[in-house]
Amino acid sequence: MSLKNISTKDYTTFRYKPSINELGVYFHYGIFYNVKKQNFEISKDPLQRSKLYEINNLDISEDFSQMTFDAQIGSKVNQFLVCTTFEFQVFINEFIQNLKQNGFSISRDDFDDIWIIFDKETVQHIIIYKNNNGKLVDSLMIVNNDVLSIIKHDRSIKEIPITKIEIKDNTIHCYSANEIFIYKLDSQAVVINVLKKIFDSIQYIR
Structure with missing residues (x-):
């Protein structure tokens, strides 16, 4: 062997x-x-x-x-x-x-597709799409270009630096200097728990 x-x-x-x-x-x-x-x-x-x-x-x-x-x-x-x-x-x-x-079974109530990329001790991307019957309901995209930033789609695409991410009551809270961005998770506890550990350990550039 x-x-x-x-x-x-x-x-x-x-x-x-x-x-x-x-x-x-x-x-x-x-x-x-x-x-x-x-x-x-x-x-x-x-x-x-x-x-x-x-x-x-x-x-x-x-x-x-x-x-x-x-x-x-x-x-x-x-x-x-x-x-x-x-x-x-x-x-x-x-x-x-x-x-x-x-063990693990996929629930009918799991609507979030979750994708997280790490480079050593750094989170590079956090991408979450909420799909319901094949339709995109909501999304959250965070990138790391030296500073962790949330991608905001208005009339144009903006990168807004964030100072903290946390999960409270199965909801992701992303804090910037002036705003709080909220994303409601529709996933199972075992998945949310690993996300919470990851978010709680992120080091931020302030």
């Missing part, structure tokens, strides 16, 4: 898209949670789900900094070791452990 040591030193993406039954984490590989089978699968291409391989013997360390698992890709069984020192990735590993222990 060969060992593949994976570092999360580059970009990591967390994506939950209930509209297409997708829940996954992306780094050098893609790790997906198969809701029907209630298990995890891996893709060699983090951007595609065309070829998925079942993950076995998933184990996560007590401090959530290391994750090991096996997967048979082709004729070979490979063992994977994923190591991280970054807080956001630790939150993701804790989330994966929660799914392993408790």
Whole structure:
């Protein structure tokens, strides 16, 4: 059995898209949670789900900094070791452990497609779209171009720097110097909890 040591030193993406039954984490590989089978699968291409391989013997360390698992890709069984020192990735590993222990099912009331991109200890993008019967109801887009900013669509597109993001009563509050932007989350507690941990740990440039 060969060992593949994976570092999360580059970009990591967390994506939950209930509209297409997708829940996954992306780094050098893609790790997906198969809701029907209630298990995890891996893709060699983090951007595609065309070829998925079942993950076995998933184990996560007590401090959530290391994750090991096996997967048979082709004729070979490979063992994977994923190591991280970054807080956001630790939150993701804790989330994966929660799914392993408790399972996960997509609810009819999950309307938010959530996409978060990290670069080491920095949040680069937060993109949330609310879909209801295929219609876009609401959206939230936050980008990091040296300063974390919310994208505001009026007559033109504006980037408004924000000083804090928090979740209260399942609602995202984004604070700028002069305004508060609010986004109501329609997602499950386990997803909202990992978002809350991420938002509470963001370092802001003031």
